[in-house]
Amino acid sequence: MVVYVSFSTKEGIGIVSAPQVQFPSNPVEAMDRLLEYSFLKACKKIKKSELPILSSNFFKNHLIPACPPNECLDMKKSTYKKLSVFLAKMKSTKVIDTMIAKGVESIVYIQSENSLLKELVINEESEESSERPSNAPVVAECYKITADVSPILSKFGYEKGHIMKRPEIRKCFMDYVKKENLQDGKLLKLNPQLAGMFKTKENVVTLTMEDGINKFIGRMTHTHEITVAGATVLHVGKLEPIDITVTTRCNNKKVTLVNNLEQFGIRLDEFSKECQGIGASATVTDVAGKKTPSVLVQGNQVIHVYKLLMENYRINKNYIRGLEFAPKKRK
Numbered sequence: 001m002v003v004y005v006s007f008s009t010k011e012g013i014g015i016v017s018a019p020q021v022q023f024p025s026n027p028v029e030a031m032d033r034l035l036e037y038s039f040l041k042a043c044k045k046i047k048k049s050e051l052p053i054l055s056s057n058f059f060k061n062h063l064i065p066a067c068p069p070n071e072c073l074d075m076k077k078s079t080y081k082k083l084s085v086f087l088a089k090m091k092s093t094k095v096i097d098t099m100i101a102k103g104v105e106s107i108v109y110i111q112s113e114n115s116l117l118k119e120l121v122i123n124e125e126s127e128e129s130s131e132r133p134s135n136a137p138v139v140a141e142c143y144k145i146t147a148d149v150s151p152i153l154s155k156f157g158y159e160k161g162h163i164m165k166r167p168e169i170r171k172c173f174m175d176y177v178k179k180e181n182l183q184d185g186k187l188l189k190l191n192p193q194l195a196g197m198f199k200t201k202e203n204v205v206t207l208t209m210e211d212g213i214n215k216f217i218g219r220m221t222h223t224h225e226i227t228v229a230g231a232t233v234l235h236v237g238k239l240e241p242i243d244i245t246v247t248t249r250c251n252n253k254k255v256t257l258v259n260n261l262e263q264f265g266i267r268l269d270e271f272s273k274e275c276q277g278i279g280a281s282a283t284v285t286d287v288a289g290k291k292t293p294s295v296l297v298q299g300n301q302v303i304h305v306y307k308l309l310m311e312n313y314r315i316n317k318n319y320i321r322g323l324e325f326a327p328k329k330r331k
Contacts, residue, residue, distance in 0.1 A: 031078040034071055035063075039090055040120050042066040043110050052108040055098065059083055060277045072273045076281045136314040137265040138227045143169060143220035144236070148197055152176050152216075163223060163234065173216050177209075188212035228265030235263060242309060244322030246300050256297040256325075258305055259290050266313060271295055274312065278304050302326040 042062040046053075053062075067073045080086035084105060091098055095116055097109040111117070142163045145153055150160040156172045158164060164172075176182075182189045187206045190198070198215045200207075207215070224239040225232055243259040261271055268284045275282035275297045282297045297305065303326045309315040 028077065028079055031074060032080070034067065035073060035075070035078050035080070035086060036090075037120075038063055038066040038068075038073060039086075040095070040116055041122055043095055044112075044117050044120055044122075046110060048110075051110065052099070052106040055083060055087055055105040055107060058107050064273070064277050067273065070269075072269060073276060074281055074283070136228075136312070139239070139264070139316065139319065140165060140225040140227070142223045142225045142234070143217055144223050146220055148219040149216060151193070163225070164220075166217065169217055169220070170213055173213055177212075183209065226263070226265055231265075233265065239263070239319070241319045241321040242315065244302055244305055244320065244325065246302060246322075246325040253298070254300045256299065256301040256305060257287060258295040258297070259287070259292065261295065262292055264313070264315065264319070268293060268295055271308075274308060275301065275305065280304075300325070300327050 042058070042065075045066070046058075046062055064073060075081065075083060075086065078086070080089065087096070087098055087105065087107070090096055093114070093116060095111055095114045096107050097111075099106055099108045142165050145158055145160050145162045145164065147160060150158075153159075153162075153164075153169075153172055155176065158172070177188060180191060182191060182194075184206070186209055188194075188209050188211075189206055190200060190204070190212075194212070194216075195204075197219060198207075198212075221236065222238065224235040226235060227233075240260050240263070242261060242264065243257075245257045245259075246254055247257060249255050258271070261268060272282040272284055272295050275295065278301065280298045280301055282295060284293050285296045287294045287296075302322060306320060306323055306326070309320055310317065
């Protein structure tokens with residue numbers, strides 16, 4: 001773990017990483033140190049051509065990404081509480097200069113020769129630069145072979161309990177139909193084995209080929225194969241979509257709750273950290289009636305969460321529920 005330690009300089013506060021020193025025991029002080037360290041790290045990397053930059057964009061696109069792995073920035077848990085207050089303090093160190101125009105603050109200058117930036121030590125740099133696997137989960141529908149279909153699929157080398165994907169099942173089924181001479185154009189002639197499996201009525205002797213394939217697959221156990229960063233997890237049964245809801249907490253303030261992330265291989269702490277890119281506080285919490293923890297984001301952030309899931313994690317929209325809770329557009 002990287003530890004952030006403050007020291008006094010002519011400019012004011014300073015931050016270096018120091019693995020040999022213990023992390024501040026006071027959580028507020030620890031968050032202050034983390035914010036200050038991430039701020040200096042972001043300033044050290046930002047290009048002159050990117051200035052001036054809106055303070056909100058600086059926070060979202062530079063400060064949050066500069067936070068070390070396995071850490072989570074939360075402005076409201078610091079002594080600063082607000083980004084404007086924090087930037088005012090950083091401005092007093094003469095690392096940056098800011099300007100407010102029409103009520104909007106921008107960072108217009110970064111003093112790259114400031115001693116705070118020159119003396120900053122970034123110990124986690126090697127971890128950042130290493131290539132990381134994609135965090136986007138890949139969901140594939142699969143089916144487990146049951147006793148009902150095993151007599152047919154065993155002819156093709158598959159046994160009860162094996163996991164198959166739809167194209168594989170379809171090929172085996174069509175090969176079986178061809179071998180048994182059961183195809184009549186687009187119709188499937190039912191032999192006793194299929195009729196017994198599908199539990200059709202006595203007067204039903206044919207089905208469309210597609211109905212036959214779907215009924216055959218329907219006798220198998222529906223599963224989902226979820227692959228994240230090369231690791232594959234099999235989820236048996238119906239895959240519950242990621243659930244986004246909006247509720248009201250104390251002081252009549254709205255919050256957005258995101259549930260069912262973990263079954264898609266999404267780490268709650270990392271997702272919470274990404275949600276802070278809009279400047280909203282986000283935490284992992286237990287919610288009554290939910291079997292797994294949820295990510296709680298301050299305000300109605302349904303659209304932001306939806307875009308984050310679609311664009312960053314490439315979650316298919318069919319696996320996301322709750323867009324109807326997004327703020328209504330004003331006419």
